[in-house]
Amino acid sequence: MNQAVMPRQNSKSPFEFTGGHLCLNFTNTVDNRKGLNRKELLTSYADLLRWAEEANILRMKDAGRLQNMAEAAPGQAKSALCSALQLRESLYALFSAATERRAIPGTALSVLNRAVQRTAQHERIAEDRRRFHWQLISPESSLDSILWPIARSAADLLTSPDLENVRQCASTDCAWLFLDATKNHRRRWCEMRTCGNRAKARRYYERQRSEL
Numbered sequence: 001m002n003q004a005v006m007p008r009q010n011s012k013s014p015f016e017f018t019g020g021h022l023c024l025n026f027t028n029t030v031d032n033r034k035g036l037n038r039k040e041l042l043t044s045y046a047d048l049l050r051w052a053e054e055a056n057i058l059r060m061k062d063a064g065r066l067q068n069m070a071e072a073a074p075g076q077a078k079s080a081l082c083s084a085l086q087l088r089e090s091l092y093a094l095f096s097a098a099t100e101r102r103a104i105p106g107t108a109l110s111v112l113n114r115a116v117q118r119t120a121q122h123e124r125i126a127e128d129r130r131r132f133h134w135q136l137i138s139p140e141s142s143l144d145s146i147l148w149p150i151a152r153s154a155a156d157l158l159t160s161p162d163l164e165n166v167r168q169c170a171s172t173d174c175a176w177l178f179l180d181a182t183k184n185h186r187r188r189w190c191e192m193r194t195c196g197n198r199a200k201a202r203r204y205y206e207r208q209r210s211e212l
């Protein structure tokens with residue numbers, strides 16, 4: 001079996017879903033994005049499948065089919081992973097620019113628009129007991145189908161009033177993005193347990209030192 005597409009079953013998940021929105025969770029698949037020990041969490045197509053399953057955008061039986069396809073065509077799986085990383089970095093560039101009120105990078109927007117247009121070719125409106133919803137057409141037959149719901153999620157968030165509540169973690173290394181759904185809109189950390197506590201510990205340590 002090709003190393004690049006081998007599933008890492010039964011190991012503890014490296015992924016966290018604290019972003020409050022699918023596309024933001026996707027941008028948070030890099031640990032310590034701005035730190036010295038930056039860590040890429042999507043290093044193979046199998047990682048991407050695992051993330052998609054944990055994010056609930058991929059059914060187990062579809063994941064199995066995509067895994068088989070990836071093993072049969074490792075070159076295509078690698079290129080699907082490259083497209084995923086390119087989309088992820090474009091989303092990070094777009095949302096971080098929006099949160100910091102910087103100019104929106106045109107190339108990142110073009111990457112998203114291309115993904116949105118590809119996605120639209122694979123979507124339809126389905127009906128179930130007079131309720132309508134978006135449905136993907138044969139996601140199990142395309143290696144990059146994982147990107148379709150992510151592109152739609154990003155398009156939805158960028159065009160929604162919620163864009164104002166997208167924040168970047170206040171930790172200098174982390175830079176994870178999240179949707180601040182708190183009442184007073186003052187959430188500062190991707191997760192208090194990790195980044196928030198680290199910052200608190202650092203402040204405590206600095207205070208102790210300055211008192212010496």
Ligand SMILES: [Zn+2]
Nearest residue numbers: 169174190195
């Ligand atoms: Zn953080």
